[in-house]
Amino acid sequence: MTRPPTPATSPRPVGTVAFRLLYLLIFFVIGGFANFVPLWLRDAGWDEPSIGWLTAVRACCILAFPLAWGRLSDRIGDSVVTVRIIAVGSFLAFSALIFTTAHLPVTLAVGAFALFWVGLIPNVDATVLAQVHRTGEAYSAYRVWGSVGFIAGGFALGALIEGWGTRVTPAALTGALAALALLALRLRPQPRSRTTHGRGLAAVRSLLANPYARGICLVAFASRVSAQGLYIFLPHHLRDLGVRDGLIPTFWAVGVLSEIVLMRAAPLMLERLGVRALTAICCAAGALQFGLIAVLDDPWWVLPVMALHGMSFGVWYVVSILSLGRHVPESERATAQGLFQMIGYGLGGLISAIGAGYLYGAGRGPLMFGVAAILGLVTAAMAFLVMPRDPVSPATPTH
Numbered sequence: 478m479t480r481p482p483t484p485a486t487s488p489r490p491v492g493t494v495a496f497r498l499l500y501l502l503i504f505f506v507i508g509g510f511a512n513f514v515p516l517w518l519r520d521a522g523w524d525e526p527s528i529g530w531l532t533a534v535r536a537c538c539i540l541a542f543p544l545a546w547g548r549l550s551d552r553i554g555d556s557v558v559t560v561r562i563i564a565v566g567s568f569l570a571f572s573a574l575i576f577t578t579a580h581l582p583v584t585l586a587v588g589a590f591a592l593f594w595v596g597l598i599p600n601v602d603a604t605v606l607a608q609v610h611r612t613g614e615a616y617s618a619y620r621v622w623g624s625v626g627f628i629a630g631g632f633a634l635g636a637l638i639e640g641w642g643t644r645v646t647p648a649a650l651t652g653a654l655a656a657l658a659l660l661a662l663r664l665r666p667q668p669r670s671r672t673t674h675g676r677g678l679a680a681v682r683s684l685l686a687n688p689y690a691r692g693i694c695l696v697a698f699a700s701r702v703s704a705q706g707l708y709i710f711l712p713h714h715l716r717d718l719g720v721r722d723g724l725i726p727t728f729w730a731v732g733v734l735s736e737i738v739l740m741r742a743a744p745l746m747l748e749r750l751g752v753r754a755l756t757a758i759c760c761a762a763g764a765l766q767f768g769l770i771a772v773l774d775d776p777w778w779v780l781p782v783m784a785l786h787g788m789s790f791g792v793w794y795v796v797s798i799l800s801l802g803r804h805v806p807e808s809e810r811a812t813a814q815g816l817f818q819m820i821g822y823g824l825g826g827l828i829s830a831i832g833a834g835y836l837y838g839a840g841r842g843p844l845m846f847g848v849a850a851i852l853g854l855v856t857a858a859m860a861f862l863v864m865p866r867d868p869v870s871p872a873t874p875t876h
Contacts, residue, residue, distance in 0.1 A: 495664055496605055497619055499560075501626035502657040503597060508630030508733075509650050511708050512726050517643040519713065521578035529834015532709050534584055536830050538591035539823030546596025547603070547815030548680070556600040556607075556811055557664045563600065564661035566593035568654040574647035595822070599814030604667050606802045606810060616802070617740045617795055624736045624791070631726030639723035680812045689752075689804040690813055692864040693797050696756055697821025699859050700793065703852035704763055705826045706833030706845050711770075714842035718776040728776075728783050735787025743795040752800050753864035756793060757857045763789030764853025771846035789853075 518528050546563065550556040570589035577583060605619050630653070637645045684690045712725050720728075746755055766785035773779050797817065805813040836845040 493608075493614075495660065496601065496608075497622040499601060499657070499660055499664075500619055500623040501629070502653060502660060503601070504623035504626035505630035505633075506650055506653050506657065507623075508627035508726070508729065509634040509646070509653065510630075511627075512631045512712055512729060513634050513638060513643060513646045513722070514650075515709055516712050516716065516722060516725075517646040518578070518583075520643045523580075525710070525713070525838040526834045527580070528709065529830050529832075529837075531584060531587055532705075532830035532834070533827050534588045535591040535595075536705075536823055536827035538588065539595045539818055539826060541819065541823075542592055543595050543599050543815035543818035543823070544681070544812065545815070547599055547811035547813070550600050550603060550811040551680075551808060555666050556604040557667050559596065559600045559811075560604070560664065561661045563593045563597045564654075564658040567597065568651070568658040571647070571654055572651045575651060595818060596815070599818050600811055602798055602814050603811035606798070607667065607807055610802070610807065615741075615744070616799060617743060620795065620798075621737050621740050624733045624740065627733045628726070628730045631729050635723045635726045639721075643722070680809055681816060684805065684809065684813055684816055687804060688865050689800055690816070692753075692860075693800055694817055694820040695863045696760070696856065696860050697797060697817055698825040699852070699856040700760055700763065701821045701825030702829045702832075703760075703767070703849045703856055704789065705822075705829035706837070706849055707767070709830060709833055710837045710842065710845060713837065714770070714846070715776055715779070717841060718774065718779070720776045728780055731780055732783040732786030732790075735784040736791030737787075739787040740791045740795050743792045744799065746792065747796055747799065751866055752796060753860060753866050755796055756864055757860035759788050759790075759793035759796070760853055760857035760860055763793075764850045764857060767846045767853055768850035771843045771850060 515528055518531070519525075523531075546559050550559045553559070567590055570586060570593060573586035573589075574583060577586075605616060608614065609616050609619075634646065634649050637649055685694075711728070712722075715725050715728060716722065750758070762785045766782055766789050769782045769785075770779055773782065798814075801813050801817060802810065832848075833845055836848055
């Protein structure tokens with residue numbers, strides 16, 4: 478008689494390795510982009526307000542397209558289909574940056590790239606959440622590979638830039654996007670239940686009537702308003718403090734290594750503290766991080782401060798995704814992820830990108846990060862006003 482498989486001998490769920498690699502490549506691109514695209518533009522003659530407005534173009538795409546991609550995915554009932562389209566479209570759009578640094582062509586290319594790219598993480602998250610609900614795996618075991626990719630992307634591109642300058646940035650990122658597109662095309666279909674809402678507006682109304690989804694999205698908006706300037710202008714601030722371009726990824730590496738550790742601990746923290754208190758703590762950690770960066774003029778003191786990024790972003794993001802996964806039906810999950818991206822990274826990111834550009838231009842890093850610290854404290858207080866009290870057990874399938 479054949480014995481049933483034990484957890485130790487059971488085959489890996491379909492897509493386990495592929496989706497971990499997908500997270501790694503997605504954040505490899507994000508790590509390279511965040512560290513060096515602003516510096517590439519600065520070296521090409523762009524000023525800080527112009528870089529802020531270019532980032533705002535990306536944020537404008539997040540205002541609509543994550544929701545559109547999420548609705549398409551939920552209507553089809555398989556996020557892998559949309560992941561394939563998005564990955565190929567992102568590669569084709571971004572490749573145009575190899576050929577120009579002029580304002581209009583770059584803006585058009587970045588806008589086209591963002592149109593696709595903003596739908597990628599919500600659809601991958603929706604697919605992985607559906608899998609962990611079926612298998613009892615940990616979402617953080619997948620998402621942590623994104624943190625590894627972020628570090629790898631920064632250091633890999635930094636090594637190239639040390640040798641050839643920031644001009645290699647578009648070509649290097651285009652190569653990474655090509656690898657991402659090839660991997661996405663090899664993903665197996667992952668069918669799931671389809672949405673019962675025929676129109677996107679009905680789904681959005683339903684989600685915003687949910688106090689958990691509404692609170693998560695409102696805090697995401699406020700937190701991205703305070704934090705998004707970090708991703709645009711930290712490389713500028715570090716260069717102003719005398720850090721060589723090739724060493725800039727070291728600062729992000731400290732923050733992302735902190736993410737790797739704390740993301741795995743996030744479910745336990747969520748059980749002990751509940752979503753409201755833990756979200757507020759994460760926002761307060763961000764305020765402390767920004768405040769210290771604003772006042773420290775020795776860049777090597779900034780290095781340990783970046784460890785706060787594990788709480789201010791890593792734990793906050795995992796807690797938000799787990800809470801959406803717990804309180805939103807599977808058939809609406811991609812739409813919920815899209816709404817989260819749209820309100821937080823779209824509307825919040827748009828306001829932050831424009832404001833950060835002008836603040837940095839007016840008072841450099843101390844002014845921009847000082848304002849971010851104040852906004853972070855406001856967001857921490859806001860979490861207690863808009864988030865329901867909801868301890869979540871890590872024994873649930875969403876952990």
